Amino acid sequence: MAETTKYDPEHRHEHGHEADPLSHEGGVSFERSDVSFYQITAFGIGLAIGVIVVVFAMWAMFHFLSLREDKVNPLSPPAMLKERPTLPPEPRLQGITKLVQPHVELQEMRDDEVAILNSFGWVDPAKGTVRIPIDLAVDMVAAKGLPSRPTPAGADGGFRMIPSDASSGRTLEKISQ
Numbered sequence: 066m067a068e069t070t071k072y073d074p075e076h077r078h079e080h081g082h083e084a085d086p087l088s089h090e091g092g093v094s095f096e097r098s099d100v101s102f103y104q105i106t107a108f109g110i111g112l113a114i115g116v117i118v119v120v121f122a123m124w125a126m127f128h129f130l131s132l133r134e135d136k137v138n139p140l141s142p143p144a145m146l147k148e149r150p151t152l153p154p155e156p157r158l159q160g161i162t163k164l165v166q167p168h169v170e171l172q173e174m175r176d177d178e179v180a181i182l183n184s185f186g187w188v189d190p191a192k193g194t195v196r197i198p199i200d201l202a203v204d205m206v207a208a209k210g211l212p213s214r215p216t217p218a219g220a221d222g223g224f225r226m227i228p229s230d231a232s233s234g235r236t237l238e239k240i241s242q
Contacts, residue, residue: 181196188194197205 186196
């Protein structure tokens with residue numbers, strides 16, 4: 066609630082000017098009930114206590130549910146654990162003779178692939194198919210050029226076909242060469 070002001074519009078200063086309603090001399094005050102430090106502090110403390118209560122309530126609920134789950138589904142007895150097979154069924158995707166380390170096996174696989182791409186070797190000796198390094202294959206294709214399918218003479222009418230932009234490549238458009 067605002068305090069009453071003692072401002073009198075008829076009151077004149079010594080110099081003959083009206084008193085400034087915003088100055089302290091005129092007796093004007095501000096609304097003291099707008100902001101209450103006590104209420105804001107109490108709200109903050111209450112909020113912190115509420116958060117702590119909710120955290121402990123959630124912990125208690127999860128603990129209760131965990132105990133209930135353990136009662137419904139008891140752990141396997143040690144005798145059952147001994148009967149388990151030591152290896153997973155076939156096909157085993159990773160090596161079993163060494164410790165399973167996926168990052169090591171991935172690096173070994175990549176090294177093998179790089180060795181295949183950069184070396185000569187037989188693909189099918191019966192048919193005489195060989196493998197050459199990829200750099201050499203790229204150089205050979207660049208020197209020789211890619212094979213193309215010849216068009217019958219006069220079939221294109223002096224035009225060539227390209228995909229149309231308007232159809233997102235679904236239809237072809239003729240352009241002159």
